[in-house]
Amino acid sequence: MTHHLISGGAGFIGANLATSLLKDGHRVLAIDDLSRGRIETIHHLTNNPNFDFRQADCADRDALDAAIGEAEGITDVWHMAANSDIPAGIADPRIDLHQTFMTTFAILEVMKAREIPNLHFASSSAIYGDFGETMIHEDIGPLLPISNYGAMKLASEAQIRAAVEAFLSRADIFRFPNVIGVPATHGVILDFVHKLRNTPEELQVLGNGTQQKAYLHVDDLVRAMRHIAEIPGRYQLFNIGPTDDGVTVSMIAETVRDVASPSASIIFGEESRGWVGDVPRFRYSVDRLINTGWEPSLSSQEAVQRAVAEIVAQEMGR
Numbered sequence: 001m002t003h004h005l006i007s008g009g010a011g012f013i014g015a016n017l018a019t020s021l022l023k024d025g026h027r028v029l030a031i032d033d034l035s036r037g038r039i040e041t042i043h044h045l046t047n048n049p050n051f052d053f054r055q056a057d058c059a060d061r062d063a064l065d066a067a068i069g070e071a072e073g074i075t076d077v078w079h080m081a082a083n084s085d086i087p088a089g090i091a092d093p094r095i096d097l098h099q100t101f102m103t104t105f106a107i108l109e110v111m112k113a114r115e116i117p118n119l120h121f122a123s124s125s126a127i128y129g130d131f132g133e134t135m136i137h138e139d140i141g142p143l144l145p146i147s148n149y150g151a152m153k154l155a156s157e158a159q160i161r162a163a164v165e166a167f168l169s170r171a172d173i174f175r176f177p178n179v180i181g182v183p184a185t186h187g188v189i190l191d192f193v194h195k196l197r198n199t200p201e202e203l204q205v206l207g208n209g210t211q212q213k214a215y216l217h218v219d220d221l222v223r224a225m226r227h228i229a230e231i232p233g234r235y236q237l238f239n240i241g242p243t244d245d246g247v248t249v250s251m252i253a254e255t256v257r258d259v260a261s262p263s264a265s266i267i268f269g270e271e272s273r274g275w276v277g278d279v280p281r282f283r284y285s286v287d288r289l290i291n292t293g294w295e296p297s298l299s300s301q302e303a304v305q306r307a308v309a310e311i312v313a314q315e316m317g318r
């Protein structure tokens with residue numbers, strides 16, 4: 001049994017990771033400021049004696065240190081806290097400075113002071129920027145992110161790399177694209193379900209529906225992150241995703257419509273991207289990870305179908 005700290009532990013991915021670690025008998029301390037995450041997300045864990053939750057701002061070194069308090073023997077930090085509303089970060093860059101970068105900075109300060117050796121970081125495909133049709137593998141460059149979120153994730157990666165040189169025993173960098181499943185806190189499927197709940201006869205889509213992206217189910221993501229954490233080495237950096245080229249926004253809109261409100265008509269916008277900072281189309285290589293023996297259990301299409309059913313059940317109770 002080892003003791004793990006999850007920042008952003010009441011969020012979508014953090015809650016799934018906590019469930020997985022607890023199932024294997026580990027101890028988990030989840031810390032979240034509840035800016036987006038919700039207590040209900042981790043409600044099913046609160047009776048587990050190996051689970052603890054504390055509310056704190058992980059970008060505030062002293063608040064984070066106080067939240068960890070007397071918790072003993074933490075060996076691993078899974079840093080999941082970040083802003084997950086990319087358009088909000090474009091409108092106000094301070095959101096990503098605080099939630100996406102300063103959380104990393106403060107976590108590293110606390111890890112150094114407390115001599116916590118291992119960091120596992122949720123980075124993003126957003127660090128790459130827009131490579132169009134070129135296959136994106138881990139060594140491609142130059143890295144020119146087009147959102148403040150991507151910029152602050154890349155800055156976080158750089159800060160972590162320097163910390164490996166100075167004091168960390170190990171860091172894993174997970175670069176993944178869109179992750180879907182429940183408990184959903186954000187994302188295109190949740191947006192569509194909310195829109196159809198408000199206007200059951202009409203689904204307005206941002207962009208013209210041709211944006212094509214890879215989607216990974218959260219169960220596959222958690223399995224991949226834990227797989228990478230077992231690979232020997234001081235610094236591991238992997239793209240994580242399905243092996244296909246993804247599905248279009250129009251396929252997602254139709255799948256949500258068919259499950260949530262079959263009689264609705266779908267109305268597309270005119271732009272090829274959903275918002276400023278959105279990468280409309282990209283091809284993502286996960287060969288490095290596949291070569292270590294991991295493989296996704298679902299394609300993008302299967303992940304979307306499963307997540308739509310899960311999110312409609314979450315939001316509409318059916």
Ligand SMILES: NC(=O)c1ccc[n+]([C@@H]2O[C@H](COP(=O)([O-])OP(=O)(O)OC[C@H]3O[C@@H](n4cnc5c(N)ncnc54)[C@H](O)[C@@H]3O)[C@@H](O)[C@H]2O)c1
Binds near residue numbers: 011099123177
């Ligand atoms: N979901 C995706 O598609 C996706 C894709 C690539 C990368 N990621 C990254 O994975 C991680 C988890 O994402 P998610 O989808 O679970 O998002 P989420 O919003 O559900 O979870 C993030 C959590 O961090 C918390 N948080 C934000 N700022 C905080 C702060 N200053 N202090 C403490 N807690 C704070 C939020 O309340 C939230 O619960 C994030 O780092 C995100 O950038 C997610």
